Amino acid sequence: MRKIFIILSILLILSTNCLGQMLRNDDLTLKNNCKPRQVRLLIGEDYSNYNITEIKNSATIIFQTYGECLQSSISVTVQNSQVVTYDGNIFSEIVHSQWNGEKFCHHDKLCTNMYYNQYVHIFRLPLPFGVPFTYTVYGNLYSKAETKGPFNSQLPHIKLENIEDFNEQPQRILFFGDQDNTPDGKLNMNRWRQLKKEGLKNKQQKIDSMLFLGDYAYEFYMFNGKRGDHYLDSLEEFVAEWPTAMQAGNHEDNYNFKFYNEKFRMPSFNETSNNYYSFNQGLAHFIGVNLHFYDSWATPEEKSKMVQWVEQDLIRATQNRNQTPWIIAFGHKPIYCSGDSDCANFPQSFKEFDELFYKYSVDLYLGAHVHRYQFLKPLYDNCIQSYQGDDNNIVNPQGMISVIQGNGGHVLEFLENIKYDIQFLGKTDERAIEIKNYVGYGILEIYNLTTICIQNVRSLLNKVESTRCIHSNHYFDNTTVNHVKANENIRVDSNSQYLFFTILAISSIAAIYFAYKFILKYINI
Ligand SMILES: *[C@@H]1O[C@H](CO)[C@@H](O)[C@H](O)[C@H]1NC(C)=O
Ligand SMILES: *[C@@H]1O[C@H](CO)[C@@H](O)[C@H](O)[C@H]1NC(C)=O
Ligand SMILES: *[C@@H]1O[C@H](CO)[C@@H](O)[C@H](O)[C@H]1NC(C)=O
Numbered sequence: 239m240r241k242i243f244i245i246l247s248i249l250l251i252l253s254t255n256c257l258g259q260m261l262r263n264d265d266l267t268l269k270n271n272c273k274p275r276q277v278r279l280l281i282g283e284d285y286s287n288y289n290i291t292e293i294k295n296s297a298t299i300i301f302q303t304y305g306e307c308l309q310s311s312i313s314v315t316v317q318n319s320q321v322v323t324y325d326g327n328i329f330s331e332i333v334h335s336q337w338n339g340e341k342f343c344h345h346d347k348l349c350t351n352m353y354y355n356q357y358v359h360i361f362r363l364p365l366p367f368g369v370p371f372t373y374t375v376y377g378n379l380y381s382k383a384e385t386k387g388p389f390n391s392q393l394p395h396i397k398l399e400n401i402e403d404f405n406e407q408p409q410r411i412l413f414f415g416d417q418d419n420t421p422d423g424k425l426n427m428n429r430w431r432q433l434k435k436e437g438l439k440n441k442q443q444k445i446d447s448m449l450f451l452g453d454y455a456y457e458f459y460m461f462n463g464k465r466g467d468h469y470l471d472s473l474e475e476f477v478a479e480w481p482t483a484m485q486a487g488n489h490e491d492n493y494n495f496k497f498y499n500e501k502f503r504m505p506s507f508n509e510t511s512n513n514y515y516s517f518n519q520g521l522a523h524f525i526g527v528n529l530h531f532y533d534s535w536a537t538p539e540e541k542s543k544m545v546q547w548v549e550q551d552l553i554r555a556t557q558n559r560n561q562t563p564w565i566i567a568f569g570h571k572p573i574y575c576s577g578d579s580d581c582a583n584f585p586q587s588f589k590e591f592d593e594l595f596y597k598y599s600v601d602l603y604l605g606a607h608v609h610r611y612q613f614l615k616p617l618y619d620n621c622i623q624s625y626q627g628d629d630n631n632i633v634n635p636q637g638m639i640s641v642i643q644g645n646g647g648h649v650l651e652f653l654e655n656i657k658y659d660i661q662f663l664g665k666t667d668e669r670a671i672e673i674k675n676y677v678g679y680g681i682l683e684i685y686n687l688t689t690i691c692i693q694n695v696r697s698l699l700n701k702v703e704s705t706r707c708i709h710s711n712h713y714f715d716n717t718t719v720n721h722v723k724a725n726e727n728i729r730v731d732s733n734s735q736y737l738f739f740t741i742l743a744i745s746s747i748a749a750i751y752f753a754y755k756f757i758l759k760y761i762n763i
């Protein structure tokens with residue numbers, strides 16, 4: 239009886255702790271509260287324009303308030319010039335995100351009825367390219383308490399007059415996906431904080447922009463949307479300063495991505511609802527595609543509209559290839575990945591994109607979804623295409639290279655990885671050059687017309703695990719195409735850390751068991 243009482247007490251303490259956490263969160267939901275939250279700076283509409291004559295919307299800065307707060311504004315200081323204040327009445331759109339108990343689930347699991355009420359302030363600002371600036375966000379212009387900032391940022395160049403200038407300093411783009419606020423996610427964020435400091439000291443280390451490849455917070459809607467808001471609060475120090483492009487993942491798909499779309503705006507939003515868009519940054523043309531929308535939500539008409547849009551975009555990008563030689567596609571679900579049951583179906587499900595990306599010689603696809611780092615050989619028609627050089631320097635690949643970075647840090651990573659390791663022990667995927675299961679992030683470095691490099695950083699050790707470069711003339715010769723399928727089993731490069739943790743877990747359980755026995759024997763409770 240006493241034992242049961244003690245165990246119940248422990249459970250009660252633990253659960254009130256969680257409950258307390260939730261209640262504290264609820265305290266924040268004050269009416270007429272104009273404190274700006276979750277500030278984020280996204281690549282603006284102008285980046286999708288090749289022939290820009292006037293800067294209109296280079297940056298889209300978004301934040302949320304609990305109250306309606308019609309007097310919001312943003313003050314910007316560009317280098318040493320005067321402060322310019324952008325009045326929300328002119329420069330922003332306010333989206334009221336209101337949910338009154340609608341049922342939210344992910345894959346019919348973790349269902350809750352969501353109550354959520356926030357105002358999303360979306361500012362479209364005309365800030366200069368490639369010049370440092372500082373900004374402060376005001377929820378209410380007349381209340382000095384309700385501000386956030388200052389934040390320091392700099393927009394990447396759309397293009398340079400002199401293309402050689404890029405050689406001096408490669409564009410560095412941080413990319414990752416599948417992240418939440420668990421210790422694994424925080425591990426990455428701690429490294430990025432260091433990265434920001436290093437960037438201030440050394441220009442070569444500076445991050446120019448960030449690509450978020452989908453699956454945020456697991457799940458945005460949980461605890462009445464607070465899980466997502468807390469996650470975006472944690473991400474703020476990065477996403478408010480590194481200009482960011484985002485793609486939704488399958489975890490954001492409720493109500494056809496409605497909740498996600500209330501919170502984010504990428505170029506072409508009015509036409510494509512964040513599902514696909516493109517932008518130019520330096521020597522690269524980036525095209526974002528939400529392939530999960532394509533295979534799980536789009537109607538046949540929407541599917542063909544998306545495919546047509548992507549082809550038109552690639553035709554335009556190809557015509558401008560002397561300006562933006564690199565064409566880089568990105569999204570959450572990839573066409574090619576390894577080691578997840580979904581991966582087996584993707585080349586078939588996304589065949590139309592595979593065809594287009596091959597036809598227009600798309601150099602690289604950056605994806606997530608599988609919680610691994612994977613660097614795959616050039617592929618088309620799910621067959622390995624030829625290349626020269628070696629695995630560190632891939633020369634003139636004759637197909638698109640896929641890089642997966644779904645190791646952003648997600649809850650239960652540890653258990654998932656053990657399962658994965660056991661399942662695929664000793665197997666190989668001939669399509670892969672590298673597969674790692676460490677929490678980390680990727681850095682894409684764009685050097686010049688013919689060279690980009692990709693770093694895989696392992697956050698726990700703060701170590702660059704690999705740097706692989708692609709040297710390309712951006713042309714796939716379709717007379718040499720290979721249609722012989724490769725062996726697609728899975729390879730895992732390293733699992734020793736999990737063996738260590740497994741032994742640690744088993745010994746901890748044993749230790750607790752013996753301690754419990756000891757207490758029962760010698761202490762009379
Ligand atoms: C940009 O302008 C130039 C010259 O006016 C034109 O030749 C080119 O086709 C335009 N590019 C796009 C993508 O509209
Ligand atoms: C998109 O639509 C919104 C609302 O109608 C409008 O305020 C905004 O200017 C439009 N944006 C573009 C780039 O057309
Ligand atoms: C491009 O950059 C790479 C890496 O710095 C360098 O090795 C190569 O020589 C450069 N190529 C050109 C054409 O400048």
Ligand SMILES: *[C@@H]1O[C@H](CO)[C@@H](O)[C@H](O)[C@H]1NC(C)=O
Pocket residue numbers: 716717
């Ligand atoms: C190869 O590419 C050329 C030019 O892009 C095209 O005209 C031709 O139809 C392609 N051939 C095949 C077999 O796809």
